[in-house]
Amino acid sequence: MSTGSKALDRPIHQWLSDIAAGKLRLPSFQRGEAWDRRRIESMLRTIVRDLPLGITLVLEVGDQEQFHSRPLATAPETNTKVTEHLLDGQQRLTALWRALKDNYEDRTFFVHHPLLDEDPQNDGDEVDIWSYSRWRNKARQIMPRWTEDPEQTSRRGLVPVRLLDPQIDDDVNRWVEEATAHLKPKPDEHTDVNELYAAMERHQARQKFLKEEVLSPLRETVKHYLLPYLNLPATTPKSVALDVFINMNTNAKPLRAYDIVVAEVESATGARLQEMIDKFVGQFPRLAEFGNIGDLILQTVALHQDREPNKSGFFGIDAHRLVSEWPETCRGLEDAIDLLSRLRIWDAARLPTAVAIPVVAAVLVRAPKDGDGRGLIEHVVRKYLWTTFFTGRYDGAAATRAYADARPLLLFAAAPTKEGAARLETEVPVFDRNVYPLPNLRALQAAAWPAGKNSLARAVLATANYFGARDFADDAPLTDANVTRREYHHLFPAKLLRDAGIEANLALNCGLITWRTNRAIGRLDPIKYLKARTDAAPTDQTVEQRLHSHLIPAGALQDAGPYPTEVVGGDLEALVRPDFERFLSERAAIVERAMQLLCDGHTPELGDVLNRS
Template identity: 35%
Template sequence: MKAENRLLPEWFDLVRSGRIRLPRFQRYEVWGQGEITGLLETVLHGLPAGATLVMDVQGEEKFASRTMSGAPEPTERCREHLLDGQQRVTALWKSLYGLYEDRTYFVYFKPDEEHGGQEKPQIYGQARWWKAGIQHPVWCDDPREVFKRRYLPIHLMKPDDNVFKQIRKWCDRATENNLKASRDLEESILEVREHFTQFNLPFLMMPASTPADVALEVFIKLNTVSVKLSTFDVIVAKFEHTTGQSLHQLANDLTNEVPQVERYLEPEEAILSVAAMREGSAPSQANYQKLDLSRLSQEWTYLVAGLKWAIEFLEAECIYDGERLPTTVVLPVLAALHDDMPKLDDKRREAEALVRRYLWRAFLTRRYENSASNRSLQDLLGLRDAFAGQNRGIPVFDEKEFPLPTVEELMLAGWPKRRDTLSRGILAIALRAGAHDLISGEPVSASHVRLRDCHHLFPYALLTGDGQMPGSETYCALNCALLGWEANRILSCGEPAAFFRLGAQRSHIGAQVIRDRLSTHLVPVEQLSVGSYAKIDDADDRAEKIRVDYQAFLRARAELMMEPMHALCAGRNWPKEGLPKAKKPKAKAS
């Protein structure tokens, strides 16, 4: 194949008419402001932007296709498929036609010190946003304000014969109808526009006789200039070739049917990981490449049903999103288990207790600290065997190798916002207790959790100030509660006892109600009812008292966590079900 020249006006004519389109398996836009700005400056500086790859279309298309992003409805039949170069052509089309809602691009001139201070055209991308039905900043749409800033709108540079009237009208408004200034400005814009009308974006043409699988392989190997194809992008292409279906469309269907999935992980990752698990493979990039795509198509409804059930199970355990999920490893395990769940009520309840036991041991042990993918597959296979009545053992249940944490280990766990399994596991136990909001009294829920944030129970300012402690020691999971913004703001600079003064300040609440609501976070109220540190005159004594109270609080809360932790890890539906009481030994006959 030999590269052929094609100027930007011809590219735009092909896009506008629909004679060039994208194979449906092509990924969506992935370029950001940096790549778009870089390409526009490449055009302005007369530099090459690399060759594209197109496939000739004669008669029926070998691939189902779609129009470019921002392109109008096609008026002519498709004659070419753009296999490589989508990001470049789309960026030029959308920026020059002003189709980016979140950014507007301008040309400005800057002295080039390396070439004697000669002015060189540059690109500036201004972020845009909507407020009260108006797009801000409003100066971007006011020619006078733009001209004051010595900017030229990039949309006036488009290689379109209809743009000349727009240019003159814009220049007249920018110069407030000063005829000479307007014509000078118009001449400057037309001079810059020449860079775009004369820009050559060459292409390589694959003949229409090229077999579809060969074109697909070339597409995978050749892509891309700056942002490589993801594993999912590659599988989308292979899936379409194998099944004739669009995996992009199926992913959209998934988010429509199970919209909650996006709260936990990317739908693409959910699809691949569950598909691998269903095939008996560990969820890894290498195994994703080996997926049986025909099977994925045939079992799609089961995969969706599995994800729906998995998320419903997590929500029933008060895990409402990925920010609070201790480890994402469990989600594909649960989804892949769905088909194996017993249908009869009694057996199903037993199976759900086993799944709960698995889930919480995954959250609270070090099982998935290493080799998480392979270990999750081992646990899945063990759970499947258990459902089938084959007790070969489930590795995560091995209490010698993966013991539950001690009180001391709970006290050392870090802040739940960090991606640490045990830290988030501790927060998850607190949410399982109800975690009522201190002000509204509303229990934690899928809708309400987004209004909460992690809050220090012993305030950070107190511990690092009078307590003379390093900040890292304040960020303990046991010193964290998920509270609403109002309580967060009121309590962030006080003493622990300020929680109860909050109740007094809110006469409709009262201190006892605050105590009751704190208990739904598994907070030891007595150890939090401390303060009056300002009465201790000696700074060192004051710091020592604060540190002693803080450690006592952490230990008391860790001890409060022990019973629910053991109950949940035994598969009990805590707090409705606690640990079964040990039977008392029978007295020996005298």
């Protein structure tokens, strides 16, 4: 989008005048000062040597400020109409302002001029910037004392940077007088006239040198030094201005959209968003398992306020609504996480796509808390979740697509009816099976290893976990308490398949089991391991039931093998491949039936899937 921005120059004296008058201010989302003394020295050195300095970003202010603002550090608070917001360049302009005003409490800056310095070891070709730490003693005197003494500083070749401030004149003359006072003749009745004239000439020559050869050129350089800036007109949309700011920000830790919203909310309402979030997470710690909490919350708020869940949408959030509707937002997120828990998805590591969470949360914010309407909405939301998991709709342009899916869902949530639910089939883009078909058997068999971030692979694993995923050995079901301790296990051992030259890392070859069980299996043929488990189980059917809880076709696994250890290469492949392909085919068929039921919004029982096999 074209903003009509212009690259311009402005002399330092004008920058300082605008800061002092309160015409140029900082948006409230800007962080505080960050430059150390080396970076300040470097900038001042660049200016006094009249070398180029980096560009600054300014946004014109029209009739009304787009952002809440504040003065630069130590600049006065005035009632003057604000004409510009400083979007980028805060550090250099703040450092320039404070160095020229000499109001750093712990440091003072000087220009070192080699022709002034009486120490021959400090002779040089160029002026430089030196700075010194300072403090106050018990008597509140500034230390070291010599830094406040014009005579001593001038003898060291040092001129206070504050004397280069274009807004002062009297201080310059006063400093020159004090710096040369020791040279001023003090005649008495015994003073030789020639010596008196010679002393007067030395005094005047030193004053002239300080004024005309040192201070005047430096002051002129600083006063007229052109600081380049990019000007954004007042018509620039708020979201565009913020986007430009974020892209230009060069701090070691650049601001995120979240940081800007936090500052804007506090400036507009006085509410501290980060503290609100911390309190919510303290009360509902499960939210932290699903990724970046700040982003999840802003995405939910943006969708609830009918905005896209991205930077552009964040920058348009109504801060007052965010604060007033905070309890409803928290409830929506709690309900969304509770719903995922009922699907046996407890963390981001096993979530097919996090994009869906804010959509569900925003829908549940608007939904009735109970009754038939609530049941209808949860049916639709389950359908939405599983469909997004399996179609990969959010693998690209996620925010825009989530917003398109959310709009009809949000309207439906406010007044849920069976007729409205039926209309969603054509109104919610992700429900269009012609555009976003569910994966076929071949796609399910080719799905990658689910420990990665592939959404289809994770969807396959989530489907397998949905029915309990009981451990092969100890029979413990998968729960939120043990899910992070489970391991991704190759049902046909990875080493066996690698030895046979067959791809092992497939979603259908994966099951979550305990690490002890995983270690016990090793390279054992599936039939050998399962026979050992069957011998140890209370009944012959126990191990089969455990396998079925993972949607594993027990027969295809139990019939595999044996594979003698002395068989290798092509001979091993000839033995293993038919068994493995049968296993993949049968498990894909079971997962497909479960997928179809889940993607239709149902809550199937294990028998609903297995009895049709």
